[in-house]
Every structure is written in structure tokens, then in C-alpha cells.
Amino acid sequence: LxxxxxxxxxxxxxxxxxxxxxxxxxxxxxxxxxxxxxxxxxxxxxxxxxxxxxxxxxxxxxxxxRITEVIEKINEVLEPHLFPATPEDPEPRRCKVCGNGLLSLKTSRRGGAFIGCSNYPECRYTRPLAGEVEGGDAAGPDGKLLGHDDDGLPVSLRVGPYGLYVQLGEASEETPKPKRASIPKGMDAAAVDLARALELLSLPRRIGQHPEDGETVEASIGRFGPYVRHGKTYASLKDPEEVLTIGMNRAMEVLAQKAARGGGRAAAKPIRELGEHPDGGAVGVYDGRYGPYVKWEKTNATLPDGITPEDVTLEQAVALIAARKPAKRAAPTKRAPAKTAAAKKKPAAKKSSSAGAGG
The missing domain is CATH 1.10.460.10 (Topoisomerase I, domain 2)
Known part of the structure; x- marks a missing residue:
């Protein structure tokens, strides 16, 4: 653990x-x-x-x-983990950028907890809780400049609450949210140069068209890391480098493995097509986890012992499906007679009571 x-x-x-x-x-x-x-x-x-x-x-x-009281208490308890002192850094809580701010645990609504400088917003130094990440001076307020794109916009390597990322341009009134791309875990931060950063910023990357339906297959990086996507099927990539290099053959292999594990949305194909259901729609025989079954629309019916997928007929399949379909709910029976009887009893009881009082 x-x-x-x-x-x-x-x-x-x-x-x-x-x-x-x-x-x-x-x-x-x-x-x-x-x-x-x-x-x-x-x-x-x-x-x-x-x-x-x-x-x-x-x-x-x-x-x-108060939240500040709780945060300061956690700072004290987790100080050996959050701010480990070393011979090279005897004052680990001293901000490495502005030099006079005090590092502390901070929280954000979307980013969770992270370490930031007490001089915010003048000093925008931040880092993950676990400590400094690879990337060196990427932790500075403006990150590490990697170069400029063809339009002359600066490309920088930065570190935020979620870890390292690359950014195109600077925040301004015209572009309050410049384009960013996360650097996935497992990718060597030291290898992120200008060319690599531009490749990450260009994601999602179109790989090609799926041979069966012609839909686009693409690669990108999401909340849970790099992946390939076909329609609504997402398959993770274990090697983060593949997001920039994966081709169609490899993408098809990864998507097929996802579907085989039951995580894809690819529809199962019948091992036999039996024909048209009397109410419309195809009826087929499928090989399921618990044995062969027949299917029509959303109704599945397991083949009983003695009937094999090779021998089952359309008529038998229709009968099995009919037996599996939920019975139509019967209309509620009228209870008027019972209410009438109850109504009759009440006046009778009152009459009897009245008669008794009069006697």
C-alpha cells in the first residue's frame, strides 16, 4: 500500500x-x-x-x-512530509521564488490541495504536495521558457497542483485561459523540449478512420492519462509516449483489447442470424458468458438444454423470447362492489345504534 x-x-x-x-x-x-x-x-x-x-x-x-486553523495544524503534523529539511535546504518552508514568503498547504475548489506561497498573488509559486517534481525551474511564476511557436507565442513548462504541464502564450484579457496540455505520468520531463511541447499542445491527434464505420480514431490525454478514442469507446495507453506515435494498427489492437474486456461499447455479433421477428427486427443466436442465447431487440433468452445454437429455429427462438418478455401489467380490478358493501354497512350500523338508543 x-x-x-x-x-x-x-x-x-x-x-x-x-x-x-x-x-x-x-x-x-x-x-x-x-x-x-x-x-x-x-x-x-x-x-x-x-x-x-x-x-x-x-x-x-x-x-x-476556521479553515486557516485546520490548515496550519495539518502543516505542523505533516511538516516532515510536506517540508522535509535537508542539509542543502535547512529552511524548506521558505519560498524558493520570492525568497521571503512562507510555503503552506492551500486548497482550491477544483484543484484540491497543493503547496503555495503566502505572498500570493504577488508570488504565484505552487507545487504538488509530494514535493518538487522533475522539471527544475518549471516551478517559477512564469515557468521554464522552452521557445516560441511559429506565431511567436512563448511555450513554457510549468508546474501546478496537478503536476507538470506546458502552456502556449500568457494569460491576458484577450486570452484569460491560454492553451495547456498536461504531461502524463511516466513521460520524462527532461525530454520535454519545444518540439515535444508543441506536439502535446496539438492534441487530440487524429490517427485515421475506423475501417468498419469510418469514424475518426484519435489519441489524446485526459483526466486519467493518455488514451485512444473511437466514438464513445476510450482505451487507456500504458506507455505515455504512445499518445504521440501510435498508428492505426496499434490503435485497433488497443481498442479490440478494451472491447474484449467488456469495457467497450462495440455490439456483440451473432453467431447465427435466424431471421425477422414477427413484430419486426432481427433475431440472432449469440455466445454469452453463461452459454448460448437468442436475442431480439433488448430481450435475451438462454437456450435450454437439448437445443444447440446450430439447431435452434426461428420459431423456437420467438417462443423463448416471448416467454422471457415481461408480462403486461394487468389493469387494476374495480373494487366498486366492495366499497358499495362497506357503504351499506355504515348506515345500517348507525340505524341499529339509533334504534338501540330509542329502545
Missing amino acids: FPQDKGRLVTAFLENYFSRYLDYNFTADLESDLDRVTTGDEQWQALLARFWKDFSAALGETADL
């Missing part, structure tokens, strides 16, 4: 503000209480009430905490 940064943050928060519930003795005692509920020696309602009384109090204590 490898701890992730999000897990470290959650654990640090819980250990400081909900330490009782992370204690091994709490778990052991709760196991004993649950055993007593199982044996009938304690009511589960009483156990839950006792738990909730203390837990709701703990929740109340954290409700008034």
Missing part, C-alpha cells in the same frame, strides 16, 4: 480532531458492544444513542473551526 496525499490529509485531520475514533481500543470496545447486541444482552437503540451522544459532541467541536 502506498499512501496518497489526500489520504495523508484526511488521516492528519482525523487524528487531531477525531482521535478517539481512530484509537484501536475504540474499535475493540465497539466490537464487544456489537457482540452483546447479537447475543441480546443490549439493545441496539441504546448502543446507537450512546455512540451518537459523544460523536455529535465531537462534530460540534469542529463546526466552529
Whole structure:
């Protein structure tokens, strides 16, 4: 198991503000209480009430905490991990760009947690929680200049909360969001020069047309890394370098492997086509995970023992499908007679009661 940064943050928060519930003795005692509920020696309602009384109090204590207070506490707890001191860097929390800012854990609505400078927005230094990434001076406020494209726009290597990325141009009023492209995990950051950066910025890359339907097959980088896409089928690429070099033959192989694993949207092909259903639409025999079956539209019917895919007829398939189709819901029966009878009883009861009172 490898701890992730999000897990470290959650654990640090819980250990400081909900330490009782992370204690091994709490778990052991709760196991004993649950055993007593199982044996009938304690009511589960009483156990839950006792738990909730203390837990709701703990929740109340954290409700008034300020986010800055929580972040500073986590900074202290995770300092050896977030800001490891070394002989070469005895002041790891000192900002490496402006020189006088203090590095701290920060959060953003879309980017999650990251490390940033206290002098923001004057200093825009940021880095991932795990520490400096390969790329050296890419962590500066303007990144590392790789060169310029054919239109003279600067191309830079930068680092953000998600890691390294390349950017074309600078943010301005005309272009508040310049074009960017992530550098996928596993790609050598030192090999990202101007040519490589322009290739990444040009993604998605058209590979060609699918031989079966003529739709475009393309390669690009998404939230979960590099992939090839055909229609609505996405297949991941294990080697990040392939996103820039993959050809049609290799793309077809990757897409076929995805479909074989059940992750693709490619429709299964029948092993036999039986003909037209009386209500319209083709009926076919398919080889399924649990044996052969016949299919019409969205209705599947498993072939019973004694009928093989080679021998099944259209008539047999239609009968099997009819048996599998959900029966039409019967119209609700009228209950008027019952209501009438009940209505008659009420006046009779009142009359009887009245007669009794009069007698």
C-alpha cells in the first residue's frame, strides 16, 4: 500500500480532531458492544444513542473551526512530509521564488490541495504536495521558457497542483485561459523540449478512420492519462509516449483489447442470424458468458438444454423470447362492489345504534 496525499490529509485531520475514533481500543470496545447486541444482552437503540451522544459532541467541536486553523495544524503534523529539511535546504518552508514568503498547504475548489506561497498573488509559486517534481525551474511564476511557436507565442513548462504541464502564450484579457496540455505520468520531463511541447499542445491527434464505420480514431490525454478514442469507446495507453506515435494498427489492437474486456461499447455479433421477428427486427443466436442465447431487440433468452445454437429455429427462438418478455401489467380490478358493501354497512350500523338508543 502506498499512501496518497489526500489520504495523508484526511488521516492528519482525523487524528487531531477525531482521535478517539481512530484509537484501536475504540474499535475493540465497539466490537464487544456489537457482540452483546447479537447475543441480546443490549439493545441496539441504546448502543446507537450512546455512540451518537459523544460523536455529535465531537462534530460540534469542529463546526466552529476556521479553515486557516485546520490548515496550519495539518502543516505542523505533516511538516516532515510536506517540508522535509535537508542539509542543502535547512529552511524548506521558505519560498524558493520570492525568497521571503512562507510555503503552506492551500486548497482550491477544483484543484484540491497543493503547496503555495503566502505572498500570493504577488508570488504565484505552487507545487504538488509530494514535493518538487522533475522539471527544475518549471516551478517559477512564469515557468521554464522552452521557445516560441511559429506565431511567436512563448511555450513554457510549468508546474501546478496537478503536476507538470506546458502552456502556449500568457494569460491576458484577450486570452484569460491560454492553451495547456498536461504531461502524463511516466513521460520524462527532461525530454520535454519545444518540439515535444508543441506536439502535446496539438492534441487530440487524429490517427485515421475506423475501417468498419469510418469514424475518426484519435489519441489524446485526459483526466486519467493518455488514451485512444473511437466514438464513445476510450482505451487507456500504458506507455505515455504512445499518445504521440501510435498508428492505426496499434490503435485497433488497443481498442479490440478494451472491447474484449467488456469495457467497450462495440455490439456483440451473432453467431447465427435466424431471421425477422414477427413484430419486426432481427433475431440472432449469440455466445454469452453463461452459454448460448437468442436475442431480439433488448430481450435475451438462454437456450435450454437439448437445443444447440446450430439447431435452434426461428420459431423456437420467438417462443423463448416471448416467454422471457415481461408480462403486461394487468389493469387494476374495480373494487366498486366492495366499497358499495362497506357503504351499506355504515348506515345500517348507525340505524341499529339509533334504534338501540330509542329502545
